[in-house]
Amino acid sequence: MSWINARRRRPVAGYAALVLGLVVVGLLYGAFTRSSGSAQASSPPASQSDINTGKDLFDATCSSCHGLDAQGTSQGPSLIGAGAAAVNFQVSTGRMPAKEVGAENERKPPVFNAQQIAELGDYVASLGGGPTVPDAQQVATSGANTALGEQLFSANCAQCHGFAGAGGALTYGKDAPPLTEASPTQIYEAMLTGPEAMPVFGDGSINPSAKRDIIAYIVATRKEPNPGGFSLGRTGPVTEGLVVFLGGMGFLVIIAMWITYKRRDPRPQGTE
Amino acid sequence: MSDIEETDGSEGAEVASGPVAPHRVIGTPPPAPRLLGGGTEPAAAGSESAVSSESAGGVAVADHDEELRQPTEAEIQRGNRAEKVVVACFVIAFLAGCGFIAAYIGLPVGLDRLGPGGSTLDAALRSNLALGTSLSVALLALGLGALLWVRLLMPEVEIVEERHELQSAPADRAAFAETFKQGAGYSQFVKRPLVRRSLILGTLPLVAAPLVLLRDMGPLPGTSLRHTVWSPGRRLLVYGTNTPITPADFSAPGSMITIVPEGYEDDPDALVKAGVILIKFRPGELDIPVRTQGSTLVGTMNWTVDNIVAYSKICTHIGCPVALYEQTTHHILCPCHQSTFDASTGATVIFGPAARPLPQLPMTVNTDGYLVAKSDFTQPVGPSFWERG
Numbered sequence: 001m002s003w004i005n006a007r008r009r010r011p012v013a014g015y016a017a018l019v020l021g022l023v024v025v026g027l028l029y030g031a032f033t034r035s036s037g038s039a040q041a042s043s044p045p046a047s048q049s050d051i052n053t054g055k056d057l058f059d060a061t062c063s064s065c066h067g068l069d070a071q072g073t074s075q076g077p078s079l080i081g082a083g084a085a086a087v088n089f090q091v092s093t094g095r096m097p098a099k100e101v102g103a104e105n106e107r108k109p110p111v112f113n114a115q116q117i118a119e120l121g122d123y124v125a126s127l128g129g130g131p132t133v134p135d136a137q138q139v140a141t142s143g144a145n146t147a148l149g150e151q152l153f154s155a156n157c158a159q160c161h162g163f164a165g166a167g168g169a170l171t172y173g174k175d176a177p178p179l180t181e182a183s184p185t186q187i188y189e190a191m192l193t194g195p196e197a198m199p200v201f202g203d204g205s206i207n208p209s210a211k212r213d214i215i216a217y218i219v220a221t222r223k224e225p226n227p228g229g230f231s232l233g234r235t236g237p238v239t240e241g242l243v244v245f246l247g248g249m250g251f252l253v254i255i256a257m258w259i260t261y262k263r264r265d266p267r268p269q270g271t272e
Numbered sequence: 273m274s275d276i277e278e279t280d281g282s283e284g285a286e287v288a289s290g291p292v293a294p295h296r297v298i299g300t301p302p303p304a305p306r307l308l309g310g311g312t313e314p315a316a317a318g319s320e321s322a323v324s325s326e327s328a329g330g331v332a333v334a335d336h337d338e339e340l341r342q343p344t345e346a347e348i349q350r351g352n353r354a355e356k357v358v359v360a361c362f363v364i365a366f367l368a369g370c371g372f373i374a375a376y377i378g379l380p381v382g383l384d385r386l387g388p389g390g391s392t393l394d395a396a397l398r399s400n401l402a403l404g405t406s407l408s409v410a411l412l413a414l415g416l417g418a419l420l421w422v423r424l425l426m427p428e429v430e431i432v433e434e435r436h437e438l439q440s441a442p443a444d445r446a447a448f449a450e451t452f453k454q455g456a457g458y459s460q461f462v463k464r465p466l467v468r469r470s471l472i473l474g475t476l477p478l479v480a481a482p483l484v485l486l487r488d489m490g491p492l493p494g495t496s497l498r499h500t501v502w503s504p505g506r507r508l509l510v511y512g513t514n515t516p517i518t519p520a521d522f523s524a525p526g527s528m529i530t531i532v533p534e535g536y537e538d539d540p541d542a543l544v545k546a547g548v549i550l551i552k553f554r555p556g557e558l559d560i561p562v563r564t565q566g567s568t569l570v571g572t573m574n575w576t577v578d579n580i581v582a583y584s585k586i587c588t589h590i591g592c593p594v595a596l597y598e599q600t601t602h603h604i605l606c607p608c609h610q611s612t613f614d615a616s617t618g619a620t621v622i623f624g625p626a627a628r629p630l631p632q633l634p635m636t637v638n639t640d641g642y643l644v645a646k647s648d649f650t651q652p653v654g655p656s657f658w659e660r661g
Contacts, residue, residue: 204521
């Protein structure tokens with residue numbers, strides 16, 4: 001402590017404290033942002049052997065929470081009727097197998113390859129049907145009506161995922177993930193099955209053509225340039241204000257300190 | 273002089289060689305407060321008096337001596353180097369300022385100036401970047417140059433500027449009062465009340481005029497705040513695709529969709545009040561108690577169809593659109609101020625600043641099987657207003 005006491009009154013100490021504060025804030029920000037990998041899946045035709053392979057995979061990795069016959073346990077919901085689309089979404093985004101039991105799972109690199117995911121999906125679909133994985137035609141973005149997609153996205157999706165699909169906060173610490181890495185297939189499946197807290201947007205309310213328009217809009221926003229310069233994750237005025245406050249104000253404080261900082265005259269006083 | 277580091281060992285040499293140099297911690301005011309009173313009071317107090325053994329006037333004398341001192345050869349050399357830096361800053365500011373003008377003229381924005389095929393967004397990006405960079409460089413270089421000028425070239429002495437009293441001299445004040453009285457007498461303002469009163473009368477209409485102008489701020493809202501365009505039998509359309517919806521279309525539990533009234537799909541004035549969210553529950557999850565407000569029924573299970581319920585999309589706090597629905601917890605969250613409503617119990621407020629539940633739209637099915645409104649909302653939608661009670 002004496003080391004600090006001897007130096008805390010020095011002119012440099014003010015700058016050091018400021019820099020330290022900025023570094024701490026930056027590290028905290030870094031800790032709260034997340035990074036994740038991407039995933040892709042296809043849907044080959046189902047056969048009995050696929051279903052059997054899928055059941056083996058299921059028994060080995062999923063049954064501890066979802067039950068041996070996917071009937072659900074206290075740890076995980078029943079998957080009967082969940083459908084191949086839900087399996088493909090959850091496993092291809094790496095959310096399943098889950099790291100721990102909870103209301104939310106983070107996107108992470110998938111554990112299984114596309115073939116294994118399809119087999120798992122075939123097995124779960126064989127238990128009680130459910131939504132199927134969309135084919136390439138259903139998620140093709142070329143020729144889609146992005147204007148209608150924007151309208152639907154603003155009314156039904158932007159509340160949680162943000163206007164640019166950058167994600168946002170939900171209640172009690174949960175959050176809606178950013179849509180920047182989701183593939184068109186995964187977006188389609190998420191609308192169809194409503195994973196986690198997300199509501200279902202079935203074909204009756206948002207028909208397949210409208211779903212394609214929404215996907216086209218989401219994909220199109222990713223390519224938009226940022227006329228304002230740095231986008232800061234496109235999460236809106238909060239991050240921008242934070243950066244201006246910490247970066248801009250910090251810079252101004254340093255400058256103000258420098259302006260008033262009085263250089264110590266090296267010459268002894270009164271010896272002319 | 274407030275020398276806080278008096279006992280700092282590293283300054284032993286200076287302490288030994290003579291009086292301690294005035295050292296100030298950054299951010300503290302200068303130690304020469306004798307702006308008023310002509311230096312009759314010593315500025316130093318308590319423990320500092322040991323250091324400043326001279327009278328308070330001594331500081332000014334010392335500063336004055338320092339001001340007169342001829343700069344040393346090394347200081348002149350340093351000043352010449354600093355001069356180049358300052359000049360360089362101002363030249364940079366000049367070039368950047370020229371760049372700003374050039375960027376403004378040379379980088380057009382807007383379709384009319386870009387010609388066919390031009391991207392307004394790309395043009396705006398280029399223009400913003402060039403204008404912002406050049407202007408900030410110019411301003412920063414100007415400021416930096418001025419700062420370096422002050423810090424490196426100007427003498428580093430503290431100069432005390434005496435301030436005269438704000439009050440005028442007694443003679444001036446007396447003369448003013450005399451002139452004022454004389455003027456009042458000449459004008460006969462007091463002597464001739466008819467003139468005075470007619471002047472006041474003449475200004476009255478202009479004083480009252482702003483109150484009259486207020487009436488053009490529009491008609492009073494009347495009862496429009498209490499009603500929306502929903503009416504018995506009006507079909508519920510999916511916003512965007514504008515398609516009517518049946519309970520069978522909306523059969524997946526956990527579904528949510530934004531709804532607009534048929535006939536007003538593209539009427540923003542109507543939609544700001546009539547927007548509705550439709551939510552489908554699993555059997556047994558939805559349990560809306562019969563709620564009344566005075567004699568008005570404002571919520572009941574009878575207004576739902578097949579576990580489908582319709583709530584106003586307008587937050588009862590300050591009217592943000594609430595569509596952030598979590599199918600696992602049945603929370604509806606308003607993203608503006610985190611008001612949270614429980615959709616399964618009639619959108620009652622469970623958190624946040626909203627004062628009332630989201631109004632429930634009475635709903636039924638028509639003969640064609642489509643979801644229709646049973647009536648308008650039975651209570652006003654959106655934020656509170658004065659007469660609502």
